[in-house]
Amino acid sequence: MILFKRPQEKGQALTEMILVIPLLVLMLAGIIQLIILFQARIAFEKTCGDVAREYDAGLVSNPDAINQDIWDKLGVYQKYFKRDSLTLNTEPPQPTLVDSLTQKIDSFGPWAAKLRSYLINYEGQTWTISINCQPPFLPAFVLPNGIGFQTQLTALRYPA
Amino acid sequence: MIRLKDWSRKPSGQVLLATLLFCFIFIALFLGLFKSGLLYSAKERATRASNLTVLAAGAVYANGMQVVRLSNMIVIATALASAALLATGVGELVALGSLFTLDFDPLAFVKAVQKVQDLLFGITTKLPGLYPLLITVETFSIAGQNGLKSTWPGFSPNNWKLPTSLPSPILFFNILSIGPKTTQALIPNMALKFRDGSFLTMLKPKKFYQFTRVTDGKVFTYTEDQVELAPGSRGASYRVKPGLENQYKFVTEIKIPGSEKLAKLANTINALTALKLDVTDRDDPPLHNIFVFGSYPTSIADPSGNKAEIMTLGQVTVSGSGLEAWKVSDPHYSAFLSPTDPIELAKEMGIQSILSQLGNLLNLQNLFKKAIDDLI
Numbered sequence: 001m002i003l004f005k006r007p008q009e010k011g012q013a014l015t016e017m018i019l020v021i022p023l024l025v026l027m028l029a030g031i032i033q034l035i036i037l038f039q040a041r042i043a044f045e046k047t048c049g050d051v052a053r054e055y056d057a058g059l060v061s062n063p064d065a066i067n068q069d070i071w072d073k074l075g076v077y078q079k080y081f082k083r084d085s086l087t088l089n090t091e092p093p094q095p096t097l098v099d100s101l102t103q104k105i106d107s108f109g110p111w112a113a114k115l116r117s118y119l120i121n122y123e124g125q126t127w128t129i130s131i132n133c134q135p136p137f138l139p140a141f142v143l144p145n146g147i148g149f150q151t152q153l154t155a156l157r158y159p160a
Numbered sequence: 161m162i163r164l165k166d167w168s169r170k171p172s173g174q175v176l177l178a179t180l181l182f183c184f185i186f187i188a189l190f191l192g193l194f195k196s197g198l199l200y201s202a203k204e205r206a207t208r209a210s211n212l213t214v215l216a217a218g219a220v221y222a223n224g225m226q227v228v229r230l231s232n233m234i235v236i237a238t239a240l241a242s243a244a245l246l247a248t249g250v251g252e253l254v255a256l257g258s259l260f261t262l263d264f265d266p267l268a269f270v271k272a273v274q275k276v277q278d279l280l281f282g283i284t285t286k287l288p289g290l291y292p293l294l295i296t297v298e299t300f301s302i303a304g305q306n307g308l309k310s311t312w313p314g315f316s317p318n319n320w321k322l323p324t325s326l327p328s329p330i331l332f333f334n335i336l337s338i339g340p341k342t343t344q345a346l347i348p349n350m351a352l353k354f355r356d357g358s359f360l361t362m363l364k365p366k367k368f369y370q371f372t373r374v375t376d377g378k379v380f381t382y383t384e385d386q387v388e389l390a391p392g393s394r395g396a397s398y399r400v401k402p403g404l405e406n407q408y409k410f411v412t413e414i415k416i417p418g419s420e421k422l423a424k425l426a427n428t429i430n431a432l433t434a435l436k437l438d439v440t441d442r443d444d445p446p447l448h449n450i451f452v453f454g455s456y457p458t459s460i461a462d463p464s465g466n467k468a469e470i471m472t473l474g475q476v477t478v479s480g481s482g483l484e485a486w487k488v489s490d491p492h493y494s495a496f497l498s499p500t501d502p503i504e505l506a507k508e509m510g511i512q513s514i515l516s517q518l519g520n521l522l523n524l525q526n527l528f529k530k531a532i533d534d535l536i
Contacts, residue, residue, distance in 0.1 A: 016175045020182060027186040031193060038197035042204050049208030053497070056215045096301045098294060119227055122219045126305060153208060154305035156216035156298065158223045159492050 026138075033136040036080065037147070040133055043077040044149050048129050052155045055125070063088050070129065082146065085132035093124040093154045123160035128152045198460055203470055206456035209306035210472035211497055213329065214452045216302035218476035218495025220295045221450060224281070224350060225480055225493040227291065231277050232438040232485035238269045274354065277439055283352050292348030296331060299452065303329045308454040309469065329454035337443045351448055352483075355437040369398055369411035380406055387411055440483055448478040449498065475500040 051069045054060050060069050067088050074081060102120055106113040132146040139147070167173040282289025288296075304310035309328045335345035367384040387398040390410065398413070400406050441448075456470040480493030 012171050015171070016178065019175055020179055023179065024182065027182075027190070031186075031190060034190070034193055034197065038201065041197075041201050045201060045204045045208065049204070049211065052208070052212055053215065056212070056219065056495075093305055094301060096297055098297065118230060120223065121226065122223045124216070124302070151205070153212055154216075154302055155212050156219045156302055158219035158495070 030138055033138050036136050037133065037139060040077050040080040041149060043074060044081075044131060044133075045151055047073040048127070048151050048153060052127065052153050056155050056157045058157060058159070063090055066090075066127075080133055080135070082132045082134055085130070085146075087130045089128040089130075090125050091128075093126045093156075117160075121160050122156055122158040124154060124156040126152065126154045195460060199458065199468065202456065202458040202460070202468075205307060206470040206472050209303070209308050209456055210452065210454055210474040212306050213299060213303040213308060213454065214450065214474035214476040215495060215497060217295055217299040217331065217450045217452060218478050220298045221350065221448065221476075221478045222480070222493035222495045224291045224295065225448070225478065225483060226488075228277075228281060228350075228352065228439050228483050229485065229488045231273070231280070232483060233488050235270060235273050235277070235438050236485045238273050239267075242267060242269050271436075274436055277354075281350055281352050281439065282348070283354060283439060288348040289350070292333065292350055295350075295450070296348050299331060299450075300329065303452070303454055307456060308472070309457050329452050332451040332453070334442075334447065334449060335451055336449055337447045345451075351442040351446075352439050353442045355440040357435050357437070368414045370414055371400065371406055371409050371411045373406070381414070382411055438483075438485060446479070446482075449475055450478075451475050451500070473500050 047070055050073055051060065051066055054069065055066065060066050067086055070088070071078065071083060071086055098120065102116055105116045128150065129152075130148060130150045132148055134140070134146050135143060168177060278284055278289070280290050282292050300310060311328050330346070331348070332342075332345040333347070333349045334351040335342060337351060338345045369382045369384070369387050371380045371382070372378070373380070382400060382404070386401055386404055388401050390397045390399040398411050400409050400411060402408065452472075452474050454472050454474075456472055458468045458470060460468045462468070475498040476495050477498045478493050478495045481487050481490045
């Protein structure tokens, strides 16, 4: 009669697999979700650039239309973002020497401003665009409030 | 140590070690992915910054073309006003017999306006005009605001700084049509010239030359562009250009009846060709473009701490219906991005050589000295 059962090596590989596979799956899922996050980020950056180019071409002008255009152009990536978190803050670009000059000209009166508009008829805007990314499952677990993306760009267009 | 060795031989130890190895591999993969993701995102931002900067340059350039149209309108108006003044005063002056004794240039006002145009757009001056400088200033400003590295002095009134490394961004003005001296494209310009009467030369009577073959008496006729001055000949002897039939044979000019009148007409046309008219495109067909070469700094550093920079090259083309005064109400000039393959372009335009020259330049002074030397 055997009093003590000898430890057997049978089933060792299965035990190792059972231990490792969840970790492996978790890491693979993490990598896939990181890729999705970066894709969303790049899509957001590209979309902002595309809309800025539309602004340059005079196709969009008011902030609401710009906002909507950005959202529309996100296309299949919309599912990773919250629509109501998309905000656009517009302000004039940093003043150059020319801006100082044009302000001085404009101060002479409406006729001077009118004359100036014939000569310098381009305008610029600096956009600060923010959006909240709804991350996929794993990052959502770590960051329940989402990840905020923000980008800034400046565009000039002619005619104003 | 021995205990660790023993432990690693046990199944539990092996599992843990294998797990640690997996973790290491995955963390390395994770970090690599994260870094490449950051770089890809930075590349997207760099492309955007380059596009918006070059479009900004195009917008200011296009505005400048409208200013050229307006200035041409002023030239025409001034010319008409001068003509009207002359017409009204001419009768009295003739009556007084003093028309030709007055020391007065009837085109003085027109010339004054043209002088202003010259200063404003840098048409014939060796230094850049004020407006091309404005394009440069605005482009640098927008480049900095879009994140492109700006090593030039800040042009904002409250933001002056000294350049510390190679200049960035670099603007190439109309490099596609600048000719062999590509460094001239570094001088801000708008590819403009004063229209003159040279188009009248097509009306200029041409000279004809003849050669009679001795063997059969056959007569061959050549135009003036088919003959050349015979080298070493006494007087003005012409011969047939090489490559044509009867090459190097001496020819004689044909005397056409009434040639004196034609000669006078030719002189008049020659005088008219010297007359400056309005401002027009330098190139035919017109070509206006700007290249912006810049570098976009990223937050990704190598192990020695050097941060990666993404080089960008963008091209904008400005086109419109023309610069003539009567086109002032035409649609504005528009600027649009042109696809740029940096490698192909560098091969074609010698930008690569310019950039390698830039690498050897010690400071900005040398850069502009070379550009101005080329210009002179």
